[in-house]
Amino acid sequence: MDKVIEKISDIESAATSIMDRANERKTAFAKDMERRTAAFDHDLETKTSKKIEALRRDMEIEMNHQLEKQRNDWLKLQTALEAHYEEHHHQYVENLFQTMIKE
Template sequence: MDAVIEKISEIESAATSIMEHANEQKKALAKEMEERTAAFDAQLENETEKETEKLKADMEIKMNQRLKKQQDELQKILEAMEKNFEVHHTQYAKELFNNMIKE
């Protein structure tokens, strides 16, 4: 009977040891997963930041190109208006004078 009790005690001790080892492995795996998750989050945040900066730079380049194009177009319009005025300024002055004296 003592041998049976001793064997049961050994089995219980072994089972306890196995359970403790399993709990340690479980904790180690949980810690590893937490570290991997943190590393993944950091990497994702870094990649997102880089992509955001790239998009921002691209948008700024496009905006500056559009602004330059609009400035060039405006300059052409102003030059055309000045040329038109130089050619027709006498006519405009006469029309303005005639409109003023009619009233």
């Protein structure tokens, strides 16, 4: 009977030891996962920031190109309007004068 009790005690001791090691492994695993998660979050944040900055630079370059194109288009239009005015301003004055006289 003492041998049975001794065997049960040994089994209980082994089970406790196994449970303690499992808890230690579980704690180590949790710490490792926490470390990996933090590293992943940091890496993701860094990559996201770099992509956002690249997009911002690209958009600024595109905006500057569009502004330059609009500026050039405006200058062409302004030049064309001034040329048209210089060519036809006497006719505009004459038409306006005739309109004012008729009334």
